[in-house]
Amino acid sequence: RSGVARVAPGLTLRELREKEGANRRLAAIVEQSEEAILTADLDNRITSWNIGAQHLLGGAASEMMGRPLSALFDASAGDPSTVAARLLGPARSARVDLPFRTAEGQTVEVAAAASPLYGDDGQHVGHIIVARDITERKRAEAERTALEAQLRQAQKMEAVGRLAGGVA
Numbered sequence: 001r002s003g004v005a006r007v008a009p010g011l012t013l014r015e016l017r018e019k020e021g022a023n024r025r026l027a028a029i030v031e032q033s034e035e036a037i038l039t040a041d042l043d044n045r046i047t048s049w050n051i052g053a054q055h056l057l058g059g060a061a062s063e064m065m066g067r068p069l070s071a072l073f074d075a076s077a078g079d080p081s082t083v084a085a086r087l088l089g090p091a092r093s094a095r096v097d098l099p100f101r102t103a104e105g106q107t108v109e110v111a112a113a114a115s116p117l118y119g120d121d122g123q124h125v126g127h128i129i130v131a132r133d134i135t136e137r138k139r140a141e142a143e144r145t146a147l148e149a150q151l152r153q154a155q156k157m158e159a160v161g162r163l164a165g166g167v168a
Helices: 013-032 051-057 080-088 135-167
Strands: 006-008 036-041 046-049 094-101 107-118 124-133
Touching: 036 051, 051 094, 051 107, 051 124, 080 094, 080 107, 107 135
Parallel strands: none
Antiparallel strands: 036 046, 036 124, 094 107, 107 124
């Protein structure tokens, strides 16, 4: 096409601006998401940290950059390398429920999904982790399980009472 300036291989200035605009919009979506979205390199060191991660786990992005991913795992989850293997295992993507440790030292239950991160050249460069707070759901499940156990015990006691009443 004559009169069209090429600024990158195969791209016109207009196409480059559209691509840059799309990239900025995508970056804003990730940054402003309420879901915790972070990335880690192949050495499992944190390379990005969005506002959702800051709200869920505490710590500003500037404080978290370069920290080991294992610093997020609560001790109750087990050995950090085992937890990392569960989350970042050989599967294309993994979904696991894990206890994470907040910057304030509290435990928060999260549903975490991890996927491989590829660079522009298609090489595996790290991991993308998206996490959601499921603490309340886990509490409700534990409460329901305890109530069900109490109900079963009460039903057993009622059955024993009926049997004793029938014998008398």
